[in-house]
Amino acid sequence: LRYFVPLGEIGTYNLGYQIFKGTVMLMWTSKIYFLPFLSANIDNVKKIRIYLYRKRPKIMALGVLVIVVIFWATPYFFNFFYGDTYEQSIIVARILLIGAIFVLYQSFYSPLFDAMRRYRFTELTDVVFVIANLTLDVIFVTKFGMIGAAIATTLVYIGSSIAYEIYFRKNKSVIFKYALNN
Numbered sequence: 001l002r003y004f005v006p007l008g009e010i011g012t013y014n015l016g017y018q019i020f021k022g023t024v025m026l027m028w029t030s031k032i033y034f035l036p037f038l039s040a041n042i043d044n045v046k047k048i049r050i051y052l053y054r055k056r057p058k059i060m061a062l063g064v065l066v067i068v069v070i071f072w073a074t075p076y077f078f079n080f081f082y083g084d085t086y087e088q089s090i091i092v093a094r095i096l097l098i099g100a101i102f103v104l105y106q107s108f109y110s111p112l113f114d115a116m117r118r119y120r121f122t123e124l125t126d127v128v129f130v131i132a133n134l135t136l137d138v139i140f141v142t143k144f145g146m147i148g149a150a151i152a153t154t155l156v157y158i159g160s161s162i163a164y165e166i167y168f169r170k171n172k173s174v175i176f177k178y179a180l181n182n
Contacts, residue, residue, distance in 0.1 A: 009088070013146040015078075016092025020100055020153075023070060027063060027104045031111045038115035048112070056108045063104040071097045092150045099154035102161040109164045121167055129160045 034051065041047040074093045078086055113122050133156040140148030 009146045012086055012088045013092050013149060015082075015086050016089035016094075016150070017096060019070065019074060019093040020096035023067065023097065023100045024103050027100065027107050030059060030063075030104075031107050034108075035111040035114060038111050042115045051112075052108070060104060060108070064101055067097055067100050067104070088146070091147060095147065095150035095154055099157040102154075102157040106157070106161045106164045109168055113164075113167075125160060125163050125167075129156050129163075132156050132159065 038048070038051065071094055074097070075090050078090050078093075082089075110122065113119075133152055136152035136155060137149050140152045142148070144151065
C-alpha cells in the first residue's frame with residue numbers, strides 16, 4: 001500500500017484490517033482445536049464423517065452468524081469510538097469480513113489435510129495464493145486505492161477456499177480410503 005496510497009490511508013486500512021485479523025484469529029482456533037482430534041482419529045471413517053457432516057455445518061453456521069453480527073455492528077463501533085475520522089475503515093472491514101467467511105470454511109479442511117500429511121498441497125496452495133494476493137494488490141490498489149487491497153485479499157480467500165473444496169472433492173474417496181487403511 002505504501003507505494004500507491006498516502007500514509008493516512010494505510011492507517012485507515014490497518015484499522016479495518018484489525019477487525020478482520022481478530023475475527024480470523026478466532027476462527028483458526030477451530031483448526032487448533034480439531035487437529036489433535038483428527039490426527040488421533042484419522043483412521044476412523046465414522047468420526048471423520050461426523051466431523052465433516054455434523055460438526056462442521058453447525059460451527060460454520062455459528063461462525064457465519066458471528067461474522068454477520070460483526071459486519072453489521074462495525075459501523076456503530078467505529079462511529080462510537082472514532083466518529084467520522086475512520087469511516088473508510090468500515091468499508092475495508094466489511095469487505096474483509098466477507099473473506100472471513102471463506103477463511104472459516106477453509107479452516108475445517110486445513111486440519112484434515114494436516115492430519116493426513118497433505119502438506120504439499122497446503123503449502124503449494126498457500127504459496128500460489130500469496131503470489132496471487134500480491135499481484136491482485138498491485139492491480140487493484142492502483143485502481144481502487146486501499147479498498148482494492150481489501151478486495152484483493154477477499155478474492156484470494158475465496159479462491160483458496162474453492163481450491164481446498166476442489167481438492168477435497170477430488171480426493172474424497174482417497175481421504176476415506178486412507179481412514180479405512182490406517
